Structures are given as C-alpha cells and as structure tokens.
Amino acid sequence: MEKFVKLIYDDKSFEFPLIKGSQNEKAIDIKNLRKETGLITLDPGYKNSGSCKSEITFLDGEKGVLKYRGYSIEDLAKKSSFLEVSYLLIFGNLPTKDQLSKFKTDIDNESIIDEDLKVILKSFPKSSHPMGILASLTSALTAFNPTALDIKSEDEMYKAIVMIMAKFPILCAWTQRKVKGLPLNYSDISISYIENITKMFFKKPNQEYRNNKIINSAIDKLLILHADHEQNCSTSTVRIVGSSYAGLFASISAGISALWGRLHGGANQAVIEMLENIKADGGDISRYLKKAKDKNDPFRLMGFGHRVYKNFDPRARIIKKTADEVLSKLGIDDPVLDIAKNLEKIALKDSYFVDRKLYPNVDFYSGIIYRALGIPTEMFTVMFALGRLPGWIAQWKEMRENFEPIGRPRQIFIGSVDRDYSSIETR
C-alpha cells in the first residue's frame, strides 16, 4: 500500500507520496508540491534533496558502505579490473569474457585522436593547470567526433561510450606529457587497458617501456575506487548539463571543471600541498589543526570530511592500506605518509572532528600513492577524472534513458523590488 507524508500549511492538509529505495532509503516525492501548495523547498547545497532515482551506486554514509550495482567496493577493488568495473557501471552487469573482450577491441579501434587536437594542446602554456587543459580537450573532442546522439539507438549510445573510453585516457596522458615536456604518444592496443594507460603516461622517448606490475595494479585499484560515487558535485553537473541535451563529451567536460575544485576532486592535490607545508613547518600538526578549527580562518583540513560519509570513507581505508603496500614494494620512504598518519591519529581523537564526524576521505592518502608512482601533484585530479569517467558515462546514460526533465532549480528571490532607472549622470 502506498504511504503518504502529510503537510499542513495554511490550515489545509496535503499528502505527498513516500518513496522507498531498494535499501529502504526514504524520500518525500514533492513533484506536485508547488502545483498543489504554491510552495517550493529551499535546500542550499542540496543537503536533503534527491535529484533522481538511480540504479548505479549505493552508499550508506552512516555505516561507511559503498556498492557499485550491488557489488561491494572492497570486493571490486580486490578482485576486479577497472575496465570490468567500467562495463559494470555503464551497462549494469559484470561482463562475460566475450563481452569484455569485445568492449576492449571496440575501445582499441577508437583509440586514436585527430592530429589537429595536438594544435590545441600545443597552444596551452606549459604552466596551465592540467584540469583546465583536460576540460578543454574533452570539449574539443566534440568538434572532431560529432556525436549528435540518437538516444533511442543502442548502437549510437554504445559507439559514443566506446569513443570516450578510448580517447579520454589518451587526453589524460597527453596532458601529463605536455606538463612534463614529453612527446605525445599513442595507445598500444596490444596490451591491457591499464597497461596501455601507464605506458602512455610514463614511456620515455629514449628507452623501451617496461610494464611494472606494482604500478599497474595500484593505478587499476585507484581508478576502481574513484569510478563512481552517486550524485556528487561533478556527477550532478554531468547529469544537469546533459539534461539540456548537451552531448556526452560536452557534459563530461563540464564534470571535469566541477571536479577541479578543492572541495571536490581538487582535494587530492590540496592534501599533498598541505602535508608538504606541515613538513616544511617542521611537522607542526597542531598548528594546522588549530587553523582548521578556527571559524575565522578559511583553512580546512584537506582530505577530511564528507557530505555523505559520517563514518570512515570505505575508499580511504583501502587506499591507506594500498599506500603502505605500494611504498614498501617500490622501496620508497615518504615522510609525508608518516605526517598524514599522525595527522589522522590526532584529528580522530580531537573533539572538533569527533563531534562533527569528520573522517579521512578518498583524497587523504591517494596523492601519496600517485606521487610514489611519479605523477606530478597537479596531475592528481586528472587521475581522479580518469577514474570517474565510467561513473559520469553511466549516470549520463541513465539520465538520458530515463528521459529526465531538464535540471532547473527554483529560487527564493531576496533582491530589490521595483527600482526606478536613473541615467548615469544622476547616479
């Protein structure tokens, strides 16, 4: 039996349906709220607002649970590969051997980029931030691969997905190579999706590239952990941009810009910069904790806190363990890892962080691994984008296939009312 939530306003009683998710999450369906009552809801930052129903990712912030299509993040990080997880997120099920092999072959066939795109890349100064370059190149892809997609055509949808899965890693690698001043290279389709990514990123022009299993497996795991996170800022951006019928590449380019900010994906770069500053200050953690707690200081402890997790971010647990393993296997002793661990230990005992349920998030330890793998600090958020790609695709696809209406919030206007225009001479 359908349940309702009662709203009493102006002495009248209204009923709105109660919606339940498959994990018993509950929401009030307010689709008809304005029509029936004349009211809208006000929820800055959408802290209480669901924007869609989705079958892709579930997370329970109170319990620290994250699942893609019903599979736990712990299982996927341990047993799966990034390409397989991408398929799972985008198409809904883990692929069979044949499906995965076809997906890889189709991606391989699309893994070339129009040479003219290099002209655009060349015109960026080397000092440009990689996220700015990546957003521009991704948007420019549209010019070279027109994809006025017929949403009802499975073939066209598949082709667009394969194209972006093939071309995006090349753009990410080219962005790093541009920053490092290395020649731009192409995909090697004779090796796995991940091996090819690491080769494109790290191959030096004067020597053969030898695949490194430790690096490949670390990157594979990090990409899986970043692959989707339901309606976060960049994903919501991708969905809302796509809801105007902007194409897949344009929507993803917008998502990259949203991810760039320090409160979202840009936090991974900000964490390392913060840890480096603490190191340069002689390891004075307490000074930074004090700053983070001071309401008159805009500084926040980067890599801490989350809109949804009010418990450990399960991704952070896995990444912390992986950081230990990778550094030890590569024989790297990074003092910044010790600072990070100490900072976490002290913060988790501090009532400010305890009371507000602020725990390390996915970005707290990831930069330490990227750095150990030889990825420049400014490239960290590009790595996040590379991982988030299948999530953005899956969410865009779901939004278009469900024919969701254009995203267009309302507002409460609090500005001036009816002002008389005065000429510039009299102002």
Ligand code: CMC
């Ligand atoms: N350092 C110090 N205080 C914090 C922090 C922090 N990192 N995060 C939250 N708080 C405080 C905040 O000041 C507020 O205190 P009060 O209740 O006294 O006003 C309280 O905790 C609740 O915070 P909020 O700002 O209302 O929470 P939010 O859900 O709007 O923000 C957040 C979430 C992730 C933007 C925030 O925790 C933050 O700025 N963290 C640092 C940046 C970061 O690590 N971002 C990566 C997020 S995870 C990966 C991703 O999404 O890309």
